[in-house]
Amino acid sequence: MNAFDLLFHRDAVSGVVAVLLLLMSVGSWVVLLWKGWLLQRAAQDVRRSTQAFWQSGTWSDGLAVVRAMDREQLVFPLLEATQVKPAGNLAAAGDRSQQLTRVLRDALHAVIRKLQAGQVLLATVGSTAPFVGLLGTVWGIYHALLGIAGAGQISIEKISGPVGESLIMTAAGLAVAIPAVLGYNILGRMIGRLEVDLEGFARDLLELQLTQAE
DSSP states (O other): OOHHHHHHSSOHHHHHHHHHHHHHHHHHHHHHHHHHHHHHHHHHHHHHHHHHHHTOSSHHHHHHHHHHHOTTSSSHHHHHHTTOOOOSSGGGOSOHHHHHHHHHHHHHHHHHHHHTTTHHHHHHHHHHHHHHHHHHHHHHHHHHHHHHHHHSOOOHHHHHHHHHHHHHHHHHHHHHHHHHHHHHHHHHHHHHHHHHHHHHHHHHHHHHHHHHHO
């Protein structure tokens, strides 16, 4: 019996479990590859954009150069937020420092949410895939034992074959979960470094805006 027959040519529950594990695996690998590429590019953009901004002669020049270099729109939203002039509502309450802190915090949270996209999927796959595989194993063993009992004759050969086939589901669950967990941790560290850089840049922008306002 080949792997395709084992996973899909069984009862409905085993088939659903196999399809679910397949979807989990495909989804997590898509996120891993996409996020890995995006975060590497984002790290380059953040470093280059912030350096280019501080080397600009004027604020408008800095905005223009960051807009052109920030492909993932991680740095430019922070700069753009400082240009907003709230009026006519509670967002305009308080002094300039409080207003800038508010708009920069909101812009930073939006950027961080963009960076963290896909992390929930990886965490979910990493934590649930082993149990989904275990469900397939338990269900397979249950049906294997029913088949053996119905046959009327019990031998080690009749037990080891079906039970061994069912245990493959557990291995499949682990094979799906391990890359998702490793990817979640690695990407989380990359996101954390970017968050620190962006938070530092937002703090510097706040200080610069307040200094220029004096």
